Amino acid sequence: MKMDWNRSPQFLILAALVFAAAPFFAQDAAKSKPEDTEIWQPEPKIVTPGADFAAAPSDAIILFDGKNEDEWVSAQDHAPAKWVVHDGILTVRKAPGTGNIETTRKFKDYQLHVEWRIPENITGSGQARGNSGVFLASTGPGDDGYELQVLDSYNNKTYVNGQAASIYKQSPPLVNPNRKPGEWQSYDIAWTAPRFNADGSLKTPAYVTVFFNGVLVQNHFELTGQTLYNGKPYYKAYDAAPIKLQAHGDKSEPISFRNIWVRELK
DSSP states (O other): OOOOGGGSHHHHHHHHHHHHHHHHHHHHHHHOOGGGGOOOSSOOOOOOOOSSTTSOOTTOEEEEOSSOOTTEEETTTOOBOOOEEETTEEEOOOSTTTOOEEESSOBSSEEEEEEEEOOTTOOOOGGGSSOEEEEEEEOSSTTOEEEEEEOOOSSOOOOGGGSTTOBTTTBOOSSOOOOOTTSEEEEEEEEEOOEEOTTSOEEEOOEEEEEETTEEEEEEEEOOSSOOSSSOOOOOOOSSBOOEEOOOOSSSOOOEEEEEEEEEOO
16 A cells, blocks of 8 residues: 555654744744854955966966976986976976976975976877876875876877876876867866875875866866876875976977966965
């Protein structure tokens, strides 16, 4: 037999409780004032936005302005960075012994803007075509850390958790908004660093949100550890860390960067 819930004892009891409680909610609303839920202090700090979406706001730290590598060092030995600065851009130097570069400063949580370009004459295929990376936290030499992949993914097949805008080997991008080689592209990133307990165990994981050419491709993704080429991710305790740019060992033509700035979030 089908039960008529509108006439069931459970429904009648619930309805009676709601009806009995209604006057109390009404009385509470009558006693409150709109001002009771207004927050006036502290006031947010005033920040002057850039002239356009890509321009640095007034509180940003300029990591590359087209002039020099003063904010960067070698990720291997912390000697001055030796990539190529020309015509307002920074180009990867793939010469032996050069390698990755990282910021002189260390960061925790931040907003980061990076523009990059695959050469118009790019050659190669798969992972050997314009490969680089933005390491959101560099936790050691080489490729230690948390990598947001840079790659020519315009009509270039590869594993999806290794294409441009993937969190390498962890999260493919939600969509593929790549531009053609030769055109400038942009990443806008919100990074929440992992936190660790005193014994080195994980307290809270890392999260990242990424807009690629203005399109959301990583939506508050929770990382499962450092990004690894081989093996399962794991967390390694650290406090603050540099941001790193990768000089990948593939034989394709080197990629370039420009207009790199960061805002610390505290």
